[in-house]
Amino acid sequence: MKRRQFLERASAVTLAAILADSVRSASREGVAKILLRSSWQTVNIGDIAHTPGMLALLEQHLPTAEVTLWPSSIDRGVDRILAKRFPKLKFATTASQRQSALEECDFFLHGSGPGLVGKKETRLALEAGKPYGFAGVTLNDDEIAKERDLLQAAKFVFLRDTDSMKALLAAGISGPQVAFGPDATFAIDLRDDLAAERLMAAFELEPGRFMCAIPRLRYTPYWEIHTERPRDAEKVSINEQFAEADAAKLRQAITAWVRETGMKAFLVPEMTYQLPLLKTLLYDKLPEDVQPRVAVLDRYWITDEAVSLYAQAAALVSCEQHSPIMCISQGVPAILLRQPTDTRKGQMWRDVGLERWIFEMDEASGDEIAARVVEVGQNLPAAKEYAAAAHALANARMATMVRAIG
Numbered sequence: 001m002k003r004r005q006f007l008e009r010a011s012a013v014t015l016a017a018i019l020a021d022s023v024r025s026a027s028r029e030g031v032a033k034i035l036l037r038s039s040w041q042t043v044n045i046g047d048i049a050h051t052p053g054m055l056a057l058l059e060q061h062l063p064t065a066e067v068t069l070w071p072s073s074i075d076r077g078v079d080r081i082l083a084k085r086f087p088k089l090k091f092a093t094t095a096s097q098r099q100s101a102l103e104e105c106d107f108f109l110h111g112s113g114p115g116l117v118g119k120k121e122t123r124l125a126l127e128a129g130k131p132y133g134f135a136g137v138t139l140n141d142d143e144i145a146k147e148r149d150l151l152q153a154a155k156f157v158f159l160r161d162t163d164s165m166k167a168l169l170a171a172g173i174s175g176p177q178v179a180f181g182p183d184a185t186f187a188i189d190l191r192d193d194l195a196a197e198r199l200m201a202a203f204e205l206e207p208g209r210f211m212c213a214i215p216r217l218r219y220t221p222y223w224e225i226h227t228e229r230p231r232d233a234e235k236v237s238i239n240e241q242f243a244e245a246d247a248a249k250l251r252q253a254i255t256a257w258v259r260e261t262g263m264k265a266f267l268v269p270e271m272t273y274q275l276p277l278l279k280t281l282l283y284d285k286l287p288e289d290v291q292p293r294v295a296v297l298d299r300y301w302i303t304d305e306a307v308s309l310y311a312q313a314a315a316l317v318s319c320e321q322h323s324p325i326m327c328i329s330q331g332v333p334a335i336l337l338r339q340p341t342d343t344r345k346g347q348m349w350r351d352v353g354l355e356r357w358i359f360e361m362d363e364a365s366g367d368e369i370a371a372r373v374v375e376v377g378q379n380l381p382a383a384k385e386y387a388a389a390a391h392a393l394a395n396a397r398m399a400t401m402v403r404a405i406g
Contacts, residue, residue: 032065032406034058035092035101035125037118038111039071042078043225043272046185046322047113048303053184053329054111054135055086057402060187065405068092068101070121081304085190102128107405112136112160112184114343115143119150126153135401136160136181138345144171151176158401161347180351181401185325186394188307196308203266203295207312210264210295211257211377212327215250215277216319218242218341224273238341246319246339247281252366253317253335253373255286258293261377263314268297268306270320275300315376315383317369319361321345328354328391333376333383337361337369352390352397 036058038051051069058067068090074082082089092101098121102108108125110118112135125132133156144151144167151157151173158181159165165180200207219235254265267278278296286294301309303326310316310323311330317337318324324334335357338346349358357376359369376383 032062032107033105034062034065034067034107034109034405035070035105035130036067036109036111037070037121038113039069039074039078040113040117041073042076042302044322045270045301045303045306046320046325048078049185049188049190049307049322049326050112050136050183052082052085052190052303053186053188054109054402055082055089056187056189057184057398059086061399061402062405066090068105070098070101070118072117076302078302081190081302085304102130105130108132109405110134110137112181114138114345115140116147116150119147122150126150131155133176133404134158136183136398137164138343139164139168140343141167141171144168144173148173156401156404158404161344162351163344163347167344177404179400180397182348182352182394182397183322183325183345184398185322186329186352186391187398188303188326188329190304191308191311192302192304193308195305196312199297199305199309200312203297205264205266205295205312208314208380210266210313211254211261211373212266212268212310212313212316212318212323213250213254213282214268214270214316214318214320214323215247215274215281216270216339217273217277218246218339220271221273225271242339243277243281246337246361247277247285249361249364249366249369250317250319250337251282251286253370254282254294255290256370256374257315257317257377258290260374263293263377265294266297266309266313267294268309268323269300270318270323272300314380315373317373324349324357328352328387328394331384331388331391333357333380333387335359335369335373335376337364352394354386354390356386 040047070092092098108130135158152175154176156177160183217239223229223231269275283296307326310327315333316327317335319337324336327334336349339361
């Protein structure tokens with residue numbers, strides 16, 4: 001069966017069921033209480049982005065709901081940023097607060113992410129007899145097998161890529177409503193425009209006249225980020241084996257952009273570990289005539305500043321997934337270079353209609369990637385229309401996902 005036919009058939013079956021038998025939260029004085037499990041880590045602006053995206057969706061589609069966030073990590077000022085954008089949001093950060101929030105909630109919502117990151121807490125909801133659902137997650141086969149009972153008892157499981165959705169359906173999970181539900185980052189509206197303006201002034205970037213670029217190693221070196229973790233020699237070896245080859249293709253795209261569009265490039269990180277790579281893998285190896293037109297961010301940043309900066313960019317080319325989503329959320333063209341060690345999540349780029357803007361790293365040449373990047377830069381109006389269509393599709397799917405709560 002072709003992917004489009006599969007998606008349409010699965011969506012037709014599940015959407016009717018969701019709308020007919022959606023979870024109607026018990027309410028107190030007319031206000032449903034939702035406990036959101038999200039905010040996975042802050043060393044990645046994408047993992048920060050899941051939460052404000054989901055909160056914006058809840059605000060839009062369930063405006064009377066009382067939402068409490070059960071976070072893993074909201075340091076680096078993320079707690080203040082969320083509180084400022086969502087002043088009614090409650091936080092459950094202590095054991096007693098979490099216990100109370102679980103006891104009082106009408107629905108437990110596992111936010112979007114790379115898998116069942118909050119499975120332990122979701123099991124607590126299951127044991128407490130609370131209805132729960134997963135909204136915008138990627139699953140692998142091992143996770144589906146190990147957590148079958150947890151998935152089976154859910155009210156719904158929305159997968160952010162259709163590869164995960166096919167795997168879940170193939171496993172015979174029949175209890176929940178199953179459908180495609182994009183990563184909540186597509187709904188992000190977090191902004192810090194003043195910070196972005198200062199950044200653009202510091203690096204002499206003109207609105208709509210620069211492209212952002214982000215590198216990535218084949219495996220995130222968490223042993224460097226969290227030093228208590230053991231060094232993974234096999235992953236280190238793979239990173240070393242492919243780092244230069246992957247970066248060379250990204251450099252070729254940057255070079256073509258600068259030379260053929262006349263616009264600047266801005267090298268930025270999505271994760272903390274990427275900061276030194278911006279120079280060593282990218283900038284230092286660019287041609288001499290290109291370097292003067294390329295700026296390098298010399299610090300880590302947080303999601304609100306990044307979103308505002310991306311909103312001013314002409315385009316982005318990235319080996320990471322979530323900065324491209326943030327760009328699409330702002331109507332900015334974004335090309336994804338997908339590495340084979342990445343998860344199924346990259347499929348979402350095709351699922352939202354961005355087939356022309358995804359390249360499989362080991363299958364595409366630097367010439368092909370560079371040509372597509374230049375194509376975007378030389379016809380920005382058409383590229384923005386393409387981005388807007390993808391965002392509209394994602395918005396429609398996310399609306400269905402959130403309304404399934406009640």
